[in-house]
Amino acid sequence: MTRTGLALSALLSLAATPAMAGEAACWFENGVVVVGAEVMGVPGDYILDTASPHTLLAESQAQAAGFADTALTGEVRLAGVAVEGRAIAVADLDMRTGALPTPIAGVIGADVLRAYVLDVSFAPCRVALRPAGQAPRFRTEATLPVTWVADRPVVTATASDGPHTLSGAFTPGTGADTAIRLSDGVASAPGAAKPKELYPYGVLRPRLRALSFAGGLSENLPAGLMKAEDPELAGQIGAPLLSRFRLRFDFPAGKLLLGAP
Template structure:
């Protein structure tokens, strides 16, 4: 481990539709889930702003008669209809296993770019609008929204008590860890197996502090992300983002956040 790395404390632990559309959603096991249809496969999909590509689960694709791993077809979500979109077929990772029912895939940031995405967690609703057509959001904290390798990012800071590290963090509504840090910037020396700190692993060490949107989050379940897959400082996931009502203004390059009223809706579906 490099001396400058932060330490994590291991504990037991179609073009745009003419008008806006919205849909019910639910928040379960740290991830945001929505009804959608991809490549003619309708079902429950994780909506992950931190995923650069839209995915169809391998089992779902095979069941629909698709043998290829790279497809092109339709995506439908919350009034948004897109044709001829690239869709990748792959086995979904372990973060989705705690969900009560299997999901059909992941809706990624590639279908959201250039639009406005509103997310509220109580009651859980998702709305997608064209640039310039979103309704008033109300009082909010505003952060710059930028892109890194097809993922939206915003500024934040983390600390292990001795060091502070700031920069751009990917905003991932489909990540079940509150925070993940790039693995060349952080480590958890108390972990028996380092691989268990990654998304497919089960270990969630505690990060001393996260400062985001003017709020301080302490002792949050965290983990690592591979430098090969993440070129930001880290990733902020559902357990933190669910504290807010969110507007991802991808068209305007701005993230708006207002405190969520009430706990996130962890129902079994809309």
């Protein structure tokens, strides 16, 4: 078998613990966080993804609930918080959710989360969503500034394939199943036999030489590509890497806090 390397172009359980008030039990499997929630009155298991700009309702779930439109407006309920008047898109999520062992009702994205403080722990898996000023103290090992690109939160990280290095804006994704993905505007995978399989939901996982993130260096990471949706977006840091920490996305304060797991 030929190993495909990822190069920067030209420079470049299911058993959940009981949730406390303000929290929700979740599970972390196949690299994504899944949590019980309700969107448009449809309860179910939802992927919680800070790197997804928009909240989605699965097409099959929407049809079963009697929704004929693909653009909806309604309420999202998560961890005891009700967010009203949200734009909800109906989408076919079969490719994204096929590797998960339970039907997925949709994706809760950054558009719902960005007004709150979001805490994510991976072992045991739990999430909490609270208004600014109501979150408890958080023991922090590193703090990263958060800005927004293409309706996604981003932090600064540095990727390297050895000869080339790229520093830029990477969106941290609790529902992104690969440790690191680079925008295909700045990266390629020379020698890949099936280039489409390098993208989200594909099976190829070439290796990236190194990623510098939050003061630490990770090497030989499973990686992939993502479409170049915005020239300022260098890539995505996925839950397999983020799960090394406890996370606090303090969106109102513009910070990502990382704590010991």
